[in-house]
Amino acid sequence: MTHRTDVPALGATVLGYPRIGPDRELKRALEAYWAGRIDADALHSVAVSLRADTWTALRDAGLGSVPSNTFSYYDQVLDTAVLLDMLPARFRDSDRTPLDTYFAAARGADQLAPLELTKWFDTNYHYLVPELGPDTDPRLASRKPVEEFVESAELGVPTRPVLLGPVTFLLLSKPAAEAPAGFDPLEKLDAVIDCYLELLAELAETGAHWVQFDEPAFAADRTPAELRALAHAYRRIGEARQRPSTLVACYHGALGAALEVLAEAPIEAVGLDLVAGRADLDGIASIRGLRDKTVLAGVVDGRNIWRTDVDAALAYCATLLGVAGEVVVGTSAPLLHVPYDLDAESDLDPALRSRLAFASQKVDEVVLLDRALRGETETVAEALHEARRAVGNARNAAARDQRIRARLESLRPEHRKRADYAERATSQAERLGLPALATTTIGSFPQTTSVRRARADLRAGRIDESEYQDRMRAEISDVIALQEDIGLDVLVHGEPERNDMVQYFAEHLIGFLSTEHGWVQSYGSRCVRPPIIHGDVSRPTPMTVEWSSYAQSLTERPVKGMLTGPVTILAWSFVRDDQPLGDTARQVALALRDEIHDLERAGLRIVQVDEPALRELLPLREADRAAYLDWAVDSFRLATSGAADSTQIHTHLCYSEFGDVIDAIDALDADVTTIEAARSRMEVLADLQKIGYRRGVGPGVYDIHSPRVPDEAEVTGLVAAALEAVPADRLWVNPDCGLKTRGYREVEPALRAMVAAARSRRAALQG
């Protein structure tokens, strides 16, 4: 074995840390740089100071090992593609600087399409998908991990560089459009490893004692060939002539068979997710290969914001003693997906505060647990005692609402079932009188500066609630007038009053908490503030009825009520961990069921219940999927099945390919499903056709994620393609998703083109 024995042991650590800045400094700097308001040096100095603050804070908190290279200007997968010179050819040969080339790949530039953005495992984080082909020729092209190591060492905090593991990197990549059929990105494995070996030698030379490779792809089902690739990669890396000690971390679930592979590899440490992947503890005692390794016990939840149950965590660590050569405490996952610091929240109920831990508090928990594990009982006694008390209180603290529980108990199968679709379709057609190829949008209209400013003014007390209401009503009235002028058939109120489609509902429901500063990166500079579901959910008053009924009062045409579905509300919140997700989802569903009832009474004839996260929450392992889809479908049906036959229920899905959940989409039993499709040229329609789907469907006819405005001919082409799969009376014409991130300069001509295309096809059908 080539590993040197004189290097320090791995100390207690976290797998990664937030990077957007405690006050979203990076977001602001990036957006200023993109807008040309600051230069690259100014952007760089913001990055340098964020990194320095993170490293020194982690060291001062007492971690034994501090990670680096967890910073990114946009995304760690893109960083890796750039590190290895694996960007597609379209980004080469330009006079852009390396930094601007990086941003071009992330965001597009001139005529260049950016890399595809897609969900990172089962999180709300999005990464950029590398496009590889046979000609992609990996080469160590950047020194970012080395430079960050040097930067940290100069601050007196020599760090542990974190690298995206070669196998996960390739499994997350896709074949470029021009690659020959059958090309598999894993063909590039040895070439990528060669680059990493060069990097490892340089890191060792520069003084790095440890590195971390992340291989979260092995928390999902993997083929024998993929497991062999993992074994091969860490044999080659382990046998490298010169390298730092090597930790391989897997997270977002159990490693399963991959654990034995890593246990056999000639590396020094394995990181286990003992929250989402606790199943790995079963049978771990028989894995002999761990006896000469360090196991980083990920017992502090990196994905949720609850304080750790210290006794349970220490018990999980204890099961590893004797199995592993050494046990150190860590987080279950990088802390990228939780907010920075609970102390930034000024307005929390103290009882609730004592149950929570954000990134900074989690670092303290790791340090505390590691000291306890090492038997430093005297120094940690008081802190452990305090932690136990908080967890003890928490056990009974989640507010229970017997009324909701009794109501859920009393529900019967008929509360999940509407009349047959044929009957509903007839009564909806009579009531709505819509044309074939009806046109609509997905809900939001541009969130203009003036809309956001109104909300900021309200928060700052510069305007009062009634002035805020007036401004939102004025906005709704403009949006209705515009839609009438464009000639859309089914209108929306535009959602100006919503800061976010989940947070808005959280702010109106009991059982949810919204944070002031709890920002989490979603992609690039875009952040969300996930609400915290801490108790039983109920709806004190209607949440959307005033806005929707106001919009409906302005027009004869049908306006769609607009709600976010139970699965998406859970997916984009921090959830309770004291009861099954399905139980929480059904509580949310009841609140939505009552909201739909109130919308109907207020005269709304159509209600849309968005479920864009339906695919996102799909478990990584096949074995867990049926149970998930059961509660996901059940909660949607519970929310919507109280509607009258003549009320048309729409749902909307986006952000992913839906092949895997196509039966569940059918089982939702919505009257109309609008679904992202423009970028995949309507592939979803073939999937729907295959299963005999027979209700209304609106495959998106233009991509709202790009500022490009489609022309009428382009939309006509997509409508014609869709008509091959769906008859005109069931086909809707709409964009891919909501318009909130776009500007009116793009939205208005795009919608006009869309309506013109629908009209001309409609005329052709009649003629």
Ligand SMILES: Nc1nc2c(c(=O)[nH]1)N[C@@H](CNc1ccc(C(=O)N[C@@H](CCC(=O)N[C@@H](CCC(=O)N[C@@H](CCC(=O)O)C(=O)O)C(=O)O)C(=O)O)cc1)CN2
């Ligand atoms: N929760 C959630 N998850 C999701 C999505 C989603 O829509 N919601 N969509 C996908 C991801 N897409 C996303 C698209 C856009 C943004 C986005 O634009 N986020 C905004 C924040 C949105 C927000 O909360 N806006 C607040 C304003 C918050 C704010 O920045 N306020 C300023 C001051 C107000 C001002 O002058 O702008 C401040 O606090 O400093 C509002 O409208 O009220 C941002 O990063 O800038 C995020 C995710 C998947 N996951």
Ligand SMILES: [Zn+2]
């Ligand atoms: Zn959408």
